[in-house]
Amino acid sequence: MASKLLQMKSKAVQASCFAAKHGNAYYKQLLEKNKHYVQEHPTIEKCDLLSKQLFYTRLASIPVRQEAFWKEVDYVKQLWKHRQDLKVEDAGIAALFGLECFCWFCAGEIVGRGFTFTGYYL
Template structure:
């Protein structure tokens, strides 16, 4: 266990060194590449305006998303009604998807209650 901690500490030290060495250049390059998205007047009013624009844009996209949801539901209904014609590949994908959803639910419950996956509290 102690050797594992030493390995983890050495890897963390290497990562910290790399971040300290290349972090500022990465930050500057990232800002330079995305300068078209940066507001030149970073005021509170401008931030509130952008927030409202985002909110109402998302609100305006709801009817399209609602229609897409019902198309997906209709597709699933058709697959359920024609379940005798399903291929083994489609059944496998559905089973994996359901298993993944169930696993995320269980992991979410464990983490939400303050537990850990391994059972050991850190």
């Protein structure tokens, strides 16, 4: 166990050295590659305009997302109507998905309480 810890520590040190040595070049390369997305003269007015564009673009996408949601609901309804034809694999995937959602809910509750393990979830 201690040898694994030392190996992991040495790997972390190597990764840190690599990032320190090549991080600045990667940053410059990334900015150069994506400079057409950067606003040249960032003013308060331009930032306000961009935030409004983002907000209203997302607001305009709600009907499309709502339609996709109702298609998914209809698909689940059809699956439920024909549940006798459901395979074990499909039921297992659905059960795992439900378990994953519950675990994320529990993890969110624990994080929201400041990483304290109190309450009735244990």
